[in-house]
Amino acid sequence: MKRVEPAEAGSRPVFRPPSAGEVVADRIFHAGAHAAGVVVVGLLFGIVAKIGLGAWPAVRQLGLGFLGSAVWDPGRGEFGVLAEIWGTLYSSCLALAIASVLGVAVAIFLTQGFLDDRLAAVFRTAIEMLAAIPSVVFGLWGITVVIPALRPVAAALHAHLGWLPPFATAFSGPSLAPGVVVLAIMVLPTVAAISQDALRRVPDRTREAAFGLGATRSEAITRVMLPAAASGILASLVLGFGRALGETMALAMLIGNSGRISWSVFAPANTLASLLASQFPEASGTETAALMYAATVLLAISLGVNVVGTLVMACNRKAG
Amino acid sequence: MRPSFVGAALALAVALGAPAVADTRLTGSGASFPAPLYAAWFKDFSARSDGVTVDYQSKGSGAGIQDYLNRVVDFAASDAAMTDADIARAGGNAVLLPMTAGEIVVIYNLPGVAALKLPRAVYPEIFLGTITRWNDARIAAANPGVALPDTPITVVVRSDSSGTTFNLTSHLAAVDPAFAAGPGAGTSVPWPASDRLVKAPKNDGVTATVMQTPGAVGYTEYGYAKLTGTPMAELENRAGVFVAAGGKGGAVALAAARFDAEMRAFVTDPDDTEAYPIATFTWMIFPKSVADPEKAAAMRQLVAYALDEGQAMAESLGYIPLPAAVIERVRGAAAKIGAGS
Amino acid sequence: MATPSPAPEAPDLRRSLADRRALSDSVLTPLLWALALLAAVPLVSVLHMLVVRGGPRLGLALLTELPPAGLEPGGGFGNAIVGTLVMVAIACLLSVPVGILGGAFLGFVAPESRLAAVTRFIGKVLTGFPSILAGVFVHAALVLSMGSYSALAGGAALAVLMLPTVMLTAEQAIRMVPERMTAAAIGMGCTDAQAAMRVVLPAALPGILTGVLLAVAGAAGNSAPLLFTALFSSYWLSSLSEPTASLAILIYNFSGMPFPNQIELAWAASLALVLIVLAINVLSRLVSARRA
Numbered sequence: 036m037k038r039v040e041p042a043e044a045g046s047r048p049v050f051r052p053p054s055a056g057e058v059v060a061d062r063i064f065h066a067g068a069h070a071a072g073v074v075v076v077g078l079l080f081g082i083v084a085k086i087g088l089g090a091w092p093a094v095r096q097l098g099l100g101f102l103g104s105a106v107w108d109p110g111r112g113e114f115g116v117l118a119e120i121w122g123t124l125y126s127s128c129l130a131l132a133i134a135s136v137l138g139v140a141v142a143i144f145l146t147q148g149f150l151d152d153r154l155a156a157v158f159r160t161a162i163e164m165l166a167a168i169p170s171v172v173f174g175l176w177g178i179t180v181v182i183p184a185l186r187p188v189a190a191a192l193h194a195h196l197g198w199l200p201p202f203a204t205a206f207s208g209p210s211l212a213p214g215v216v217v218l219a220i221m222v223l224p225t226v227a228a229i230s231q232d233a234l235r236r237v238p239d240r241t242r243e244a245a246f247g248l249g250a251t252r253s254e255a256i257t258r259v260m261l262p263a264a265a266s267g268i269l270a271s272l273v274l275g276f277g278r279a280l281g282e283t284m285a286l287a288m289l290i291g292n293s294g295r296i297s298w299s300v301f302a303p304a305n306t307l308a309s310l311l312a313s314q315f316p317e318a319s320g321t322e323t324a325a326l327m328y329a330a331t332v333l334l335a336i337s338l339g340v341n342v343v344g345t346l347v348m349a350c351n352r353k354a355g
Numbered sequence: 356m357r358p359s360f361v362g363a364a365l366a367l368a369v370a371l372g373a374p375a376v377a378d379t380r381l382t383g384s385g386a387s388f389p390a391p392l393y394a395a396w397f398k399d400f401s402a403r404s405d406g407v408t409v410d411y412q413s414k415g416s417g418a419g420i421q422d423y424l425n426r427v428v429d430f431a432a433s434d435a436a437m438t439d440a441d442i443a444r445a446g447g448n449a450v451l452l453p454m455t456a457g458e459i460v461v462i463y464n465l466p467g468v469a470a471l472k473l474p475r476a477v478y479p480e481i482f483l484g485t486i487t488r489w490n491d492a493r494i495a496a497a498n499p500g501v502a503l504p505d506t507p508i509t510v511v512v513r514s515d516s517s518g519t520t521f522n523l524t525s526h527l528a529a530v531d532p533a534f535a536a537g538p539g540a541g542t543s544v545p546w547p548a549s550d551r552l553v554k555a556p557k558n559d560g561v562t563a564t565v566m567q568t569p570g571a572v573g574y575t576e577y578g579y580a581k582l583t584g585t586p587m588a589e590l591e592n593r594a595g596v597f598v599a600a601g602g603k604g605g606a607v608a609l610a611a612a613r614f615d616a617e618m619r620a621f622v623t624d625p626d627d628t629e630a631y632p633i634a635t636f637t638w639m640i641f642p643k644s645v646a647d648p649e650k651a652a653a654m655r656q657l658v659a660y661a662l663d664e665g666q667a668m669a670e671s672l673g674y675i676p677l678p679a680a681v682i683e684r685v686r687g688a689a690a691k692i693g694a695g696s
Numbered sequence: 697m698a699t700p701s702p703a704p705e706a707p708d709l710r711r712s713l714a715d716r717r718a719l720s721d722s723v724l725t726p727l728l729w730a731l732a733l734l735a736a737v738p739l740v741s742v743l744h745m746l747v748v749r750g751g752p753r754l755g756l757a758l759l760t761e762l763p764p765a766g767l768e769p770g771g772g773f774g775n776a777i778v779g780t781l782v783m784v785a786i787a788c789l790l791s792v793p794v795g796i797l798g799g800a801f802l803g804f805v806a807p808e809s810r811l812a813a814v815t816r817f818i819g820k821v822l823t824g825f826p827s828i829l830a831g832v833f834v835h836a837a838l839v840l841s842m843g844s845y846s847a848l849a850g851g852a853a854l855a856v857l858m859l860p861t862v863m864l865t866a867e868q869a870i871r872m873v874p875e876r877m878t879a880a881a882i883g884m885g886c887t888d889a890q891a892a893m894r895v896v897l898p899a900a901l902p903g904i905l906t907g908v909l910l911a912v913a914g915a916a917g918n919s920a921p922l923l924f925t926a927l928f929s930s931y932w933l934s935s936l937s938e939p940t941a942s943l944a945i946l947i948y949n950f951s952g953m954p955f956p957n958q959i960e961l962a963w964a965a966s967l968a969l970v971l972i973v974l975a976i977n978v979l980s981r982l983v984s985a986r987r988a
Contacts, residue, residue: 144732179745233868334821
């Protein structure tokens with residue numbers, strides 16, 4: 036390429052090929068970026084290796100029956116996580132359903148001009164503060180506020196709508212319902228913050244074009260803004276679901292740690308992560324290996340959910 | 356970030372990276388049952404002694420023993436002492452010393468019922484779920500003149516595995532063959548599946564759940580129940596006497612304990628007339644051979660403190676001071692710390 | 697002469713609820729308000745609980761005194777605040793550069809490559825990683841080899857929890873930088889590194905910052921991983937390779953105690969943790985706004 040000569044002597048040329056130092060810096064940057072990717076992959080492999088190694092004795096001894104049994108009896112050496120698998124999936128799906136509706140609503144509320152800018156900034160910061168509250172505190176809040184508050188509601192629902200499977204049992208205190216409520220609130224900041232960023236990144240032109248074509252505000256939001264921000268919002272849901280799957284301490288305090296499988300949200304349940312939190316401290320020998328096996332199952336579920344999510348997003352991209 | 360800030364941060368990191376050399380620092384982990392008492396002991400001991408600081412984190416007896424076997428802590432604490440298998444895994448490098456003792460109480464929530472007596476044939480059945488209502492004839496017979504409501508019993512148990520559960524279930528299994536055949540004894544047992552059986556984490560979770568649920572019954576440590584003012588039931592012991600926790604019932608129960616060669620003793624069903632049925636020792640585990648002689652000396656001083664001044668603190672926090680005979684035996688065994696195998 | 701075409705009908709500019717579109721628009725606003733308020737209720741409830749139970753103890757004593765034992769009155773948790781700040785700093789040092797570089801890799805350097813697809817997928821899987829397992833993993837990797845619990849191991853466990861969130865939100869933020877900007881930079885002869893450092897990353901900074909703050913907020917309050925990596929200490933921090941106090945473990949310990957003094961301190965510590973994260977949040981937004 037012909038070198039453009041500078042207009043005045045001493046001023047730097049506007050266009051020039053990269054210097055040797057800049058090329059080296061570029062190579063280092065590329066290498067560093069690739070290395071970061073490798074670190075993340077390596078981290079997962081390291082984790083799977085360590086946990087898999089720990090789980091191997093239990094895998095050999097219990098086999099796949101581990102996934103089909105709902106009995107957890109360290110004294111007799113019987114372990115099974117069927118109830119926990121059910122609880123994990125049921126609670127995470129319910130919590131994500133609630134958190135996604137509330138989170139996306141909050142994101143729309145704060146970015147589409149429903150609130151004065153400064154108030155919106157305060158509300159946004161307040162939601163992010165929710166993310167800072169320790170898991171243990173959510174557990175305490177659940178025990179002292181949510182469970183007593185749910186008691187009358189649950190009694191009424193059970194009395195009048197008890198024929199519906201989700202309300203089929205009486206409320207006993209620590210159970211699925213307070214766990215789901217608290218889980219939804221813990222996932223909400225993630226969904227709300229990332230959805231807000233996604234919505235904010237849609238260029239103003241797009242929104243103004245929609246109005247210019249005569250759309251009402253709700254049409255502009257539902258038919259133009261949300262689809263434009265769809266990938267970011269879906270990403271927030273995936274991150275939120277991940278957070279829900281892995282939540283340990285708060286659920287351990289609220290879900291009732293019971294090895295039963297039930298559609299009722301008022302019955303105690305258990306999740307894989309809270310099983311780990313409850314049993315790990317006192318476990319030894321075979322029980323530790325069984326807990327590692329349960330951890331492997333949790334990772335497998337996380338993997339499966341993400342595979343499904345990726346496929347859904349790929350279909351979404353092809354169709355849209 | 357400006358270079359000077361980075362430089363200062365790096366210098367600080369280097370300075371902090373090297374382990375501190377001035378103090379002798381002891382770290383322990385394990386049971387949560389004695390944690391409040393140990394916290395008080397270690398703080399007082401560190402303040403009194405010159406250059407020794409002791410830290411303790413409660414995370415469960417099993418986790419403490421794991422830490423001890425992995426040599427990431429200097430000592431451990433356990434409600435269930437240490438099994439022969441674990442002692443073998445430590446290569447015999449373990450001195451078990453009972454340090455204090457406590458009682459496990461049955462708490463209940465019955466508005467208007469100030470005192471409740473639970474017979475020996477009744478309370479295991481409550482935990483088994485075979486007695487389901489408060490106005491059951493067997494409970495009423497033991498509590499004449501008390502207006503027991505016609506409400507279902509909600510049983511609250513621990514959701515996390517714990518030494519407290521181990522001690523309660525060991526007692527229930529010793530008293531009731533049906534309980535031994537069913538849930539059995541252990542840090543975490545398969546409680547009977549029922550809508551009326553609820554699990555909550557740690558002592559505070561169980562107590563809060565019991566207090567929020569009218570008609571609930573649960574179990575916790577005496578110290579916790581006493582300091583929070585939770586109503587406790589009187590239990591009938593093997594001699595047929597109803598004993599309340601907190602008096603000398605616990606000390607009497609443990610006085611009959613027979614220690615084995617490793618200083619272990621479990622009293623699952625005491626037969627003295629004044630004994631409280633559920634009382635247990637709790638142990639600290641120290642190494643026989645220690646690399647650092649200063650640490651060994653510090654540990655021996657710690658045990659000496661615990662056996663002398665420490666026992667005076669026990670009662671105010673809800674624990675049972677060790678009987679004098681036991682103190683002397685522990686003092687003798689403590690000489691093995693740091694003495695090499 | 698042609699007949700004049702009839703005058704076009706004047707448009708009806710009145711908004712009538714009989715019109716389906718206007719109706720659905722009128723429904724949306726109150727619906728969003730209701731949902732937003734519904735989301736605000738638990739927030740207000742938790743903050744109210746924190747302020748009412750933890751507020752009375754706020755004071756200088758919390759920063760200067762050590763945790764009390766048993767029936768002791770007073771006390772504070774200065775060592776726990778220091779410990780939390782130190783371990784969060786270590787976690788940021790470990791996870792933020794790797795996370796941002798990883799996000800740059802996924803969003804800018806080689807977004808379509810196979811390594812990127814695998815990394816992105818694994819990042820999403822890791823966001824669901826239970827916090828207790830991060831602790832167990834770092835315990836096996838660092839604590840056992842170092843022979844003791846330490847602040848370094850605690851920071852490493854928090855970094856494992858933070859890394860996926862930082863990386864994935866950084867990728868999202870970098871993807872959202874308009875292609876025009878990146879293309880213009882490359883067109884002016886920038887190397888990839890220069891385009892990234894001077895154009896893409898600064899433009900994506902607000903989004904990256906959101907991710908880092910979310911990750912820090914989520915990691916700082918986690919007690920499960922710290923229980924297996926940093927344990928706890930009732931004394932001031934003297935070294936990075938010794939058991940270290942943290943607000944999360946203090947709350948875990950004290951909240952289950954039967955002593956009112958310690959329960960009050962647990963609530964005060966929860967409030968302190970939220971305020972610290974809030975402060976980091978506000979400060980970093982101010983800094984990034986000044987830069988922009």
